[in-house]
Amino acid sequence: MLVGEESCCCLGPGAASSLSFERSQIRQWFDIPFMCSPVGSVLLDSVPFQHCVIRSFIENSAFLDGLKDELLALNFHDKSNDLYKFQQSEDLKSRKEPHISALRKVLFEDFRQWLSEVTLVELETTVDISCAQYNYTDTLLCHDDELEGRRFAFILYLVPEWTEADGGSLDLYSTDGNSCASLSFVRTCMASIRKILPLFTEKAQPGHIAKSLIPSWNTLVFFEVSPVSFHQVSEVLSEGKCRLSVGGWFHGSSLERPPRSLDPMPVRSPHIPCDHEILYEWINPVYLSVEYQAQVQEEFEDTSEILLKDFLKEEKFNAVSAALETQSVEWELLGPPNRRCYERAKGELPDVLKSCMELLKSEAFFLLLSNLTGLKLHFLAANNEESDEEEGSSELNGNTSAQGDDSDHTVQAGSGVRVPVCSGELRHWEHGHYTMIHDHDPERQEFALDLLWFCGCEDWEAQDGGFTSYIAKEEDEEASKTI
Numbered sequence: 001m002l003v004g005e006e007s008c009c010c011l012g013p014g015a016a017s018s019l020s021f022e023r024s025q026i027r028q029w030f031d032i033p034f035m036c037s038p039v040g041s042v043l044l045d046s047v048p049f050q051h052c053v054i055r056s057f058i059e060n061s062a063f064l065d066g067l068k069d070e071l072l073a074l075n076f077h078d079k080s081n082d083l084y085k086f087q088q089s090e091d092l093k094s095r096k097e098p099h100i101s102a103l104r105k106v107l108f109e110d111f112r113q114w115l116s117e118v119t120l121v122e123l124e125t126t127v128d129i130s131c132a133q134y135n136y137t138d139t140l141l142c143h144d145d146e147l148e149g150r151r152f153a154f155i156l157y158l159v160p161e162w163t164e165a166d167g168g169s170l171d172l173y174s175t176d177g178n179s180c181a182s183l184s185f186v187r188t189c190m191a192s193i194r195k196i197l198p199l200f201t202e203k204a205q206p207g208h209i210a211k212s213l214i215p216s217w218n219t220l221v222f223f224e225v226s227p228v229s230f231h232q233v234s235e236v237l238s239e240g241k242c243r244l245s246v247g248g249w250f251h252g253s254s255l256e257r258p259p260r261s262l263d264p265m266p267v268r269s270p271h272i273p274c275d276h277e278i279l280y281e282w283i284n285p286v287y288l289s290v291e292y293q294a295q296v297q298e299e300f301e302d303t304s305e306i307l308l309k310d311f312l313k314e315e316k317f318n319a320v321s322a323a324l325e326t327q328s329v330e331w332e333l334l335g336p337p338n339r340r341c342y343e344r345a346k347g348e349l350p351d352v353l354k355s356c357m358e359l360l361k362s363e364a365f366f367l368l369l370s371n372l373t374g375l376k377l378h379f380l381a382a383n384n385e386e387s388d389e390e391e392g393s394s395e396l397n398g399n400t401s402a403q404g405d406d407s408d409h410t411v412q413a414g415s416g417v418r419v420p421v422c423s424g425e426l427r428h429w430e431h432g433h434y435t436m437i438h439d440h441d442p443e444r445q446e447f448a449l450d451l452l453w454f455c456g457c458e459d460w461e462a463q464d465g466g467f468t469s470y471i472a473k474e475e476d477e478e479a480s481k482t483i
């Protein structure tokens with residue numbers, strides 16, 4: 001029987017018996033990959049990566065109620081960036097509340113020892129534990145938990161009646177076949193083999209959701225943190241329910257990490273040669289007046305951004321909108337999910353959309369952008385910038401319709417002159433779509449002009465989401481700027 005620090009925190013025999021239950025069998029099952037074996041209330045599975053679900057983790061329900069009350073009385077702070085939105089408690093490492101202390105003792109003494117025994121992984125005494133609340137619309141997108149020293153992740157759920165329709169599932173991703181580390185595999189490898197492993201494999205990328213675990217009251221999930229442990233908390237969809245959990249990590253020597261796989265660079269091309277007539281055909285004449293362009297440029301130079309309303313001529317805008325609504329555009333879903341999830345137009349576009357994309361890549365448009373921004377995106381543009389490395393990008397966007405991206409960059413030509421280039425796509429965004437910023441993105445290392453053109457999102461409200469956030473260098477949380 002596991003007993004907490006105070007007698008009122010007796011956890012009851014359930015915790016002890018479920019943990020010690022069939023210990024040798026558990027070890028056996030962990031040794032056999034790709035086998036799902038329910039052992040009483042302990043379910044072990046190595047697909048898509050080693051994880052374990054223990055139901056009725058703590059038997060004493062009065063203890064759990066007390067624990068929940070103590071947790072809800074803690075201070076929570078909002079955590080929000082491109083990866084997540086939820087509330088996190090203060091660190092539980094040194095909280096003195098009786099139930100919290102008792103749980104910490106069970107997890108980081110008894111349970112840690114058991115875990116170490118069944119997995120044959122040496123675990124350190126580091127205590128890494130906090131409490132999280134995911135309420136309506138909260139989420140934690142695809143990630144692998146890898147951080148120096150983290151060896152196993154655990155989460156104990158303290159949720160009300162929960163179904164798939166409530167969202168908030170813990171989704172486990174399969175990887176794209178480059179997989180190089182699973183618990184059983186690593187354990188059977190000699191240390192020397194482990195060392196050379198990264199030389200042969202690149203870090204795997206998450207593919208599709210292979211398994212969704214619906215949280216339930218008093219269920220503990222744990223999994224091995226490895227280069228393939230990609231998972232997410234799907235968006236909480238029910239308005240009235242709080243997905244409360246206690247989670248953290250058991251620390252030990254991290255597994256060898258294969259080198260990161262780099263995102264391929266988008267194909268960039270110089271402008272398409274074309275006459276300036278195209279601008280008169282497509283662009284709202286307001287933006288073609290030299291005086292107005294000078295005003296726009298001044299504002300852009302001050303704030304590094306500008307919003308140009310009614311940018312296309314009305315009839316062109318209507319034609320593009322109609323094409324997006326009525327003509328068939330083939331969309332492909334882009335991944336990997338730890339970087340992005342949205343649709344991009346694929347194959348031949350309907351004529352008007354094709355022409356619109358060509359406009360954004362045209363020579364005349366590069367010149368127009370130069371005039372509006374002061375950036376030298378064309379050799380004829382006045383050179384009033386400090387650096388010759390500014391670049392640009394544009395984006396067509398729509399709700400039920402389309403979105404695109406057009407990035408102007410410069411490449412070195414043979415003569416040493418930088419030639420502005422661009423890349424762009426037509427994108428379609430809907431609920432659940434996103435992009436994430438990455439430290440290792442090549443695009444982060446250089447300057448570019450982002451151009452976003454939206455379609456199909458009239459009467460859009462802030463609460464509808466779909467904004468673009470710019471994050472200041474070295475900052476974790478989103479910067480003030482959202483578009």
Ligand SMILES: O=C(O)CCC(=O)C(=O)O
Pocket residue numbers: 140145155169170231232233245247
């Ligand atoms: O709450 C969960 O189910 C998982 C949380 C998680 O993945 C994390 O905090 O890193």
Ligand SMILES: [Fe+2]
Pocket residue numbers: 143144145153231
């Ligand atoms: Fe995680």
